Amino acid sequence: MEKSKLKRMDNVGIVVESLDGAIAFFTELGLKLEGRATIEGEWAGRVTGLDSQKVEIAMMATPDGHSRLELSRFLAPQTTSDHRTAPVNSLGYLRVMFAVENLDELLTRLYRHGAKLVGEIVQYENSYRLCYIRGHEGILVGLAEELGNK
Incomplete structure (x- = not known):
């Protein structure tokens, strides 16, 4: 096998x-x-172990089409933690x-959506400028701007 x-x-x-x-x-x-879409039914609960559930989801894709975020809002059962x-x-x-381009310009736009810098923007050697932000609802997001190969 x-x-x-x-x-x-x-x-x-x-x-x-x-x-x-x-x-x-x-x-x-x-x-x-x-x-x-809204996902509900007994089959969905069997996958997650939550029994009966109703969840509104949105699938977001990166520009290159290789990565996705599945955003979920639980209607039932309620979130527990x-x-x-x-x-x-x-x-x-x-x-x-x-991985982003023009980190400073992007941060300016994200700040208008409530994002807050966690620490500070740092440069790692001559490779990257990096930072963590708390975005929508405090979600932790890392941003990395590659240096030199723009």
């Missing part, structure tokens, strides 16, 4: 309170809304990192 192999990563999921706000924020960041303000050294999934 042939060993199973990984083909790709399809998406990262982020649960939000305001789907419209999250779509607006990630659109400003440069992602494109691919689709929006909130990890959005956890510091970066907490256990579990905490942030998503994007």
Whole structure:
């Protein structure tokens, strides 16, 4: 029997309170809304272990089409915990990192959507300018601008 192999990563999921706000924020960041739907039924609950559920989702894609974010707003059952303000050294999934161009200009636009710088913008050698921001609803987002190869 042939060993199973990984083909790709399809998406990262982020649960939000305001789907419209999250779509607006990630659109400003440069992602494109691919689709929006309501997922419900017994089959969905069997996958997640939540029994019966009703979730509104939006799929956002990066410009290159290789990566996606699945934004979810749970209508039922209600969310049970909130990890959005956890510091970066907490256990579990905490942030998503994007490669960007013109970091300063992008930050100016994201600040208008409520983004806040977590620490400061730093330069790693002659390779990258990096920062973490708290975006829509405090979601932790990393931004990396590659230097020299623009």
